Amino acid sequence: MHAEEFIKSPVLTGSIRRVLVVDDSQLQLKIVGLVLARWGFEVLTATSGPEALRICAETPPDLVLSDWMMPGMDGLELCRRFRALDREKYGYFILLTSKSEKGDVAQGLDAGADDFLTKPVNNHELRARINAGERLLAMQRELSVKNRHLSVALEELREIHKAIDNDLRQARTIQQSLVPERVAEIASSRVSLLLHPCGHVGGDLVGMFRHGGDRLGLYSIDVSGHGITSAMVTARVAGYLSSTFPEQNLALQTMPGNRFAMREPAETARLLNQRLAADPGVEEYLTLAYVAADLHSGNMRLVQAGHSPALLLRADGRIEWIGDGGLPIGLVEEVSYEQHEFRMASGDMLLLYSDGFTEAVMKDGTMLGEDGLARLFRESAATGSGPDLMEDMFWRLTSEMENSEKLGDDVSAALLEFDVL
Known part of the structure; x- marks a missing residue:
């Protein structure tokens, strides 16, 4: 140097x-x-x-x-x-x-x-x-x-995610409690309910309420969107169709002597739309299929508000689709609804369901559709009844889906088996 x-x-x-x-x-x-x-x-x-x-x-x-x-x-x-x-x-x-x-x-x-x-x-x-x-x-x-800072941030995110996950699990438990009865025997008929959210919580709701010994209200609801917001709307609607507090149920009308009578399904849908559209801050809407059933006579009254049409499987194997659309609940303020009347006979089965069934994507890339649903319903009805029938339908659906481990949408259904006991 x-x-x-x-x-x-x-x-x-x-x-x-x-x-x-x-x-x-x-x-x-x-x-x-x-x-x-x-x-x-x-x-x-x-x-x-x-x-x-x-x-x-x-x-x-x-x-x-x-x-x-x-x-x-x-x-x-x-x-x-x-x-x-x-x-x-x-x-x-x-x-x-x-x-x-x-x-x-x-x-x-x-x-x-x-x-x-x-x-x-x-x-x-x-x-x-x-x-x-x-x-x-x-x-x-x-x-x-920066990696140390990132590690600290990731640990904080893990803790936050863990807290959110715990909250969502609790929310799922609460939402499941909105459907306290999954199967009920009323008169000589049987009702079974199925509810599988695609996440921790979902926007589908199925339920029933009884009035008298042979009067039944049965409904299937699908709130727009997914997740917590939709789940909160389903919780509110569950209160409007309460099976525990008849005075709060929009489908029941107070009569003299502290008695209650069932409203027409079209009127129930109108009142529910009025209530939901008036709720401040609620931007979600819902579709509804609601049946007021007389289990003594077999007379049925159905309102369909933007929901999938009801599927009626007759005892002889024939399929009928009931309903022609209608506007969803909560979309616009003033709406009138039409209702459909039909009669069930001994051994008939009525299925109300969400589009989580019909819009499920199959392994070939197509959706199940109404024809596929009818096939599943027939196959399951041939092997079982009640809650077993419902779970068999769900199993058949997921086994044919493109992604059998993850639902793309909430899947729910309400089944009425008329005069089978």
Whole structure:
């Protein structure tokens, strides 16, 4: 090194503070050490590989500047062992060598060296290589800091997600409680309910309420959207069709003597639409299929408000679709609804269902559709009844779906088996 180069070299500051110089030549150690000290580095020196490793273990350097050719442990082996040390921070390693063949360079890189300097060392080149190493270490340590911050943020997110997941599980339990009875025997008929949300909570609701010994209200509701907002709307609507508090049920009309009578289904839909449209802040709407059933005579009155048509499976195997549409509930303020009247005979089955059935995507890419639903209904009815029939339908549906492990929409249904007991 030349004296003028030594004097003109500026003091370096940054990520590299402590440098270990390793060389079996005392003269080379002194020259390089003086230059590095002049630049502001804390300089450590070692005359052999084992001594260098001991220093690295006790006082970890930011940079190691090691001769390649040394007796005993050479610079290549020192580099390998240096990389094997347990360090909190990355250490930069420069090999001093007279080797310039590509094979030698590749061998050094495989051992873990970051850079190379040819001997005799040029002062300007040494400074440039250290600057390059400093930039790399600065980026690595900045990345480490950011990774630590990211780890803290991820842990906080895990805790938040865990809390949300617990809340959603509790919300699912609450929503399931809106359907306290999944099967009921009324007079000589049987009602079964099925509810499978596509997430923790969903926007489907099925239910029933009784009035007198042989009067039944049966409904299937599908709120627009999914998730918590839809679930909150279903909870509110469940109160409007309460089976526990008849005075709050819009489908029942208060009569003299603290008695109740069932309203016409079309009037029930109108009142429900009026109530939902008037609720401030509620932008969701819902579709509804509601049946007022006389289980003594078999006379049925159905209102369909934007919901899928009811599916009637006659005892002789014939299929009838009942309903022709209508506007959803809560979409516009003033709506009138039409109702349909039909009669069920002994052994007939009536199915109210959400479009989670008919719009389910099958393995061939098509949707199940009404014909597919009718097929599933017939197949399940031939093998079982009541809640077993409903679960068999759901099993058949999911086994034919494109993704059998994840529902694309809530799936729900209400089944009335007339005069089967």
